[in-house]
Amino acid sequence: MRKLQMVDLKGQYEKIKTDVDKAIIDVVDSTAYINGPAVKQFQENLEQYMGVKHVIPCANGTDALQISMMGLGLQPGDEVITVDFTFAATVEVIALLNLTPVLIDVDKDTYNIDLKKLEEAITPKTKAIVPVHLFGHVAQMEEIMAIAKKHNLYVIEDNAQAIGANYTFKDGSHQKAGTIGNVGATSFFPSKNLGAYGDGGAIFTNDDDLAHTIRGIVNHGMYERYHHDVVGVNSRLDSVQAAILDIKLNHLDDYSSKRQNAARHYTEALSKSEHIETPKTETHKKCDNSNGICDTCDCHVFHQYTIKIKNGKRDELAEHFKKNDIPHGIYYPIPLHSQKAYKDERYDEKEFTVTNQLVDEVISLPMHTELDKEQIDYITSEIIRVVG
Numbered sequence: 001m002r003k004l005q006m007v008d009l010k011g012q013y014e015k016i017k018t019d020v021d022k023a024i025i026d027v028v029d030s031t032a033y034i035n036g037p038a039v040k041q042f043q044e045n046l047e048q049y050m051g052v053k054h055v056i057p058c059a060n061g062t063d064a065l066q067i068s069m070m071g072l073g074l075q076p077g078d079e080v081i082t083v084d085f086t087f088a089a090t091v092e093v094i095a096l097l098n099l100t101p102v103l104i105d106v107d108k109d110t111y112n113i114d115l116k117k118l119e120e121a122i123t124p125k126t127k128a129i130v131p132v133h134l135f136g137h138v139a140q141m142e143e144i145m146a147i148a149k150k151h152n153l154y155v156i157e158d159n160a161q162a163i164g165a166n167y168t169f170k171d172g173s174h175q176k177a178g179t180i181g182n183v184g185a186t187s188f189f190p191s192k193n194l195g196a197y198g199d200g201g202a203i204f205t206n207d208d209d210l211a212h213t214i215r216g217i218v219n220h221g222m223y224e225r226y227h228h229d230v231v232g233v234n235s236r237l238d239s240v241q242a243a244i245l246d247i248k249l250n251h252l253d254d255y256s257s258k259r260q261n262a263a264r265h266y267t268e269a270l271s272k273s274e275h276i277e278t279p280k281t282e283t284h285k286k287c288d289n290s291n292g293i294c295d296t297c298d299c300h301v302f303h304q305y306t307i308k309i310k311n312g313k314r315d316e317l318a319e320h321f322k323k324n325d326i327p328h329g330i331y332y333p334i335p336l337h338s339q340k341a342y343k344d345e346r347y348d349e350k351e352f353t354v355t356n357q358l359v360d361e362v363i364s365l366p367m368h369t370e371l372d373k374e375q376i377d378y379i380t381s382e383i384i385r386v387v388g
């Protein structure tokens with residue numbers, strides 16, 4: 001059996017090595033290291049792939065979120081609602097801009113934003129909602145957009161984990177995750193579904209004015225050379241990363257289906273245990289098939305394959321994994337509202353029953369484009385041996 005890894009970046013690289021190596025050397029040869037033709041080309045190809053009018057590349061996913069909020073003109077004191085169960089970057093940028101983060105509980109089945117809690121959290125100060133498409137599964141965007149419209153709020157999609165996922169609306173039309181809200185932010189961190197060989201990120205929008213504003217913000221607030229109209233930042237995707245990403249973009253749909261296949265194998269084997277809850281895709285009716293894996297609409301691209309252990313044996317399983325060199329992760333071990341940096345008297349523990357339970361039950365299994373059936377069979381049999 002091939003060596004187990006949480007992500008297998010080397011195995012993936014070897015299959016595209018000739019193209020990637022050539023692309024890197026071409027950029028080095030060209031000396032157009034910053035904002036070179038490779039960046040423009042990737043931007044255009046990504047716009048086409050995503051079906052979005054504007055892609056603005058930037059330095060990383062955290063910047064993409066921050067710049068999106070700056071572009072929308074959010075002001076100190078504005079309340080921004082996001083989930084308690086996500087990577088800290090989502091809430092970090094809200095706090096950094098002196099906006100007021102409002103953390104809310106998630107849905108127990110999808111781990112995504114809870115619509116009822118969302119409506120309850122809206123106040124006259126609320127200006128924006130940041131749904132996170134956690135672990136690669138698109139949040140309920142149709143409903144979120146309706147709530148936003150009703151209350152006149154912006155929607156900023158944190159699409160760092162779900163690039164390539166498709167959202168299907170009730171009328172059957174599709175849109176890529178990250179292009180449905182006013183603005184979407186993604187990350188090209190190496191282990192993300194479309195990963196660079198370093199840092200990178202991008203912002204998506206169909207709004208021409210917002211795109212113009214954001215293009216200035218990423219470049220020191222300059223709209224005309226050496227005229228600084230607003231306070232901006234320096235946030236660029238470098239040309240080498242863009243050239244690599246442009247090659248990997250051609251493989252993204254194949255990468256997504258490889259992840260979905262691996263997820264299908266996992267779910268098939270783990271559904272046998274009554275103590276394990278496999279990922280559910282409940283974005284809309286079409287996803288409601290029996291094994292919980294969506295075959296029809298690609299609404300889950302499995303950035304992580306995360307299960308819940310329902311009989312209290314999660315830590316025992318993690319210990320067994322450690323002893324047997326089976327990679328795994330606990331995403332996330334502490335709810336954001338309990339993190340030192342984001343604790344706040346405004347929060348009431350009773351409001352976070354789901355996240356407080358998830359942190360004790362979840363465990364993420366190896367998930368990547370090179371995972372094979374033999375590896376999955378071994379991992380799942382070890383899980384059932386411990387959990388029962």
Ligand SMILES: *Cc1c(COP(=O)(O)O)cnc(C)c1O
Nearest residue numbers: 060061062087089090160187189
């Ligand atoms: C990775 C990630 C980010 C941040 O991306 P970076 O490129 O590492 O800055 C933001 N939000 C979520 C949900 C992420 O998973």
